[in-house]
Amino acid sequence: MSHQIPVPADDAPALEATGLGLKYRRGWALRDCDFRLPAGRICGLVGPNGAGKSTLMALAAGLLPPGAGSVRVFGGAPGSPQTRGRVAFLGQDKPLYPRLTVAETLRAGRELNPGWDQEAAERIVRQGDLPMSARVAGLTGGQRTRVALALALGKRPDLLMLDEPLSDVDPVSRQELTGALLGEAVENGTTVLISSHVLAELDGVCDYVLVLGGGRVRLAGDVDELLASHRLVVGAHEGDGPVPALAGHQVVELRRTSRQATALIRPAEGDGIPPGEDGWGIGDGWDVLRPTLEELLLCYLRSPQAPALLTPCARPTPEAALR
Ligand SMILES: Nc1ncnc2c1ncn2[C@@H]1O[C@H](COP(=O)(O)OP(=O)(O)OP(=O)(O)O)[C@@H](O)[C@H]1O
Structure with missing residues (x-):
């Protein structure tokens, strides 16, 4: 038809x-x-x-x-x-x-x-x-x-x-x-x-x-924009103190075992995507991985305190707010 x-x-x-x-x-x-x-x-x-x-x-x-x-x-x-x-x-x-x-x-x-x-x-x-x-x-x-x-x-x-x-x-x-x-x-x-x-x-x-x-x-x-603006980082870390390698990033979720830390991070400011794959500045000895969608969603679901993030195309226009 x-x-x-x-x-x-x-x-x-x-x-x-x-x-x-x-x-x-x-x-x-x-x-x-x-x-x-x-x-x-x-x-x-x-x-x-x-x-x-x-x-x-x-x-x-x-x-x-x-x-x-x-x-x-x-x-x-x-x-x-x-x-x-x-x-x-x-x-x-x-x-x-x-x-x-x-x-x-x-x-x-x-x-x-x-x-x-x-x-x-x-x-x-x-x-x-x-x-x-x-x-x-x-x-x-x-x-x-x-x-x-x-x-x-x-x-x-x-x-x-x-x-x-x-x-x-x-x-x-x-x-x-x-x-x-x-x-x-x-x-x-x-x-x-x-x-x-x-x-x-x-x-x-x-x-x-x-x-x-x-x-x-x-x-x-x-x-694609959300995956590009997050990284899963995995590295050796002992204790409950701050993880220096993650300084300067917004940490969505941080999980630790006795010797290792795993974190989902995004840039600290706005929604900017760091330039290039190595632009994350995490330092040597850490694996920096692009998360899958499932990993990204799970991290956000497990971390209700993480600040909200809307990519530019998901933000209502200023005109919409006036209606
Ligand atoms: N008819 C209703 N009367 C009173 N409270 C309601 C009603 N419908 C939903 N709620 C409440 O509103 C909130 C949101 O419910 P909603 O059903 O939209 O959630 P949901 O994300 O679809 O959940 P689920 O994954 O379990 O289907 C819940 O706290 C729920 O208890």
């Missing part, structure tokens, strides 16, 4: 939040969140339980009104007629009608969504060997997830938000579905925001990350 990809009138980011917050009775679920997700990126949303990931997605989907600040979706208000058709959100509960068959579920998707892509939706269902005639009520949790994903992709959204979508899917199907999802996203220029606790699965998949902790943004930006 032909589908015209809506081209934004300007280069509005897929998501832009300024001072975004939401408070429940027990306290702030999300607070003072500033970040920007440019269109076309595959962004991993990471954080410990209760960090605010689902809350952020619900706000961006227009399911909850912000308690403070704002979030814009392609420059518009979440849930508004301007943005509703461009966004698909798959929450953790994956609501489907149990009495409908898979075919009837996809037909409902077609009737409700003007830009419906039947081929894409059927492809996802068929790859799981799911009979179109099967009733949703008789499907396993993983099979329901597949149907829910087919519905979300069939909508051909410009922004696809997936809240731990594959938690009940077996490892082989998980890998296959991730590949299919990304294939569709890259082909259509879809922006994807995907939350997951499986950090290894985000490596090689995401080109952007957003890390939340305690309802606040801890880390946000382009994966």
Whole structure:
């Protein structure tokens, strides 16, 4: 089926939040969140339980009104007629009608969504060997997830938000579905925001990350820029005192054994990337390694006190703050 990809009138980011917050009775679920997700990126949303990931997605989907600040979706208000058709959100509960068959579920998707892509939706269902005639009520949790994903992709959204979508899917199907999802996203220029606790699965998949902790943004930006502006350093060091080799750097995390210290560091000032691979000035006897995305994320998750870092493309524009 032909589908015209809506081209934004300007280069509005897929998501832009300024001072975004939401408070429940027990306290702030999300607070003072500033970040920007440019269109076309595959962004991993990471954080410990209760960090605010689902809350952020619900706000961006227009399911909850912000308690403070704002979030814009392609420059518009979440849930508004301007943005509703461009966004698909798959929450953790994956609501489907149990009495409908898979075919009837996809037909409902077609009737409700003007830009419906039947081929894409059927492809996802068929790859799981799911009979179109099967009733949703008789499907396993993983099979329901597949149907829910087919519905979300069939909508051909410009922004696809997936809240731990594959938690009940077996490892082989998980890998296959991730590949299919990304294939569709890259082909259509879809922006994807995907939350997951499986950090290894985000490596090689995401080109952007957003890390939340305690309802606040801890880390946000382009994966290559973030990896380039951090180093894992490993060297001999005894005792609990300061590690002289790390002076002049921002230490995100420092772990010690009796004879060795391992640290994730970044430049002390701003977000500058030291010039060249040997520009870190750590000194002889230390291994200076580029971290993997999983290592970088784990270090930030283990060190909630580390100062937040947003790469330049992840910072909201000054105009956004005035809206
Ligand atoms: N409906 C609600 N009523 C009251 N508090 C809520 C509600 N939903 C979420 N919260 C609280 O808001 C905070 C953020 O929750 P949220 O579900 O957004 O976190 P999360 O990062 O998605 O967690 P998880 O990884 O466990 O899914 C938590 O402290 C949670 O207890």
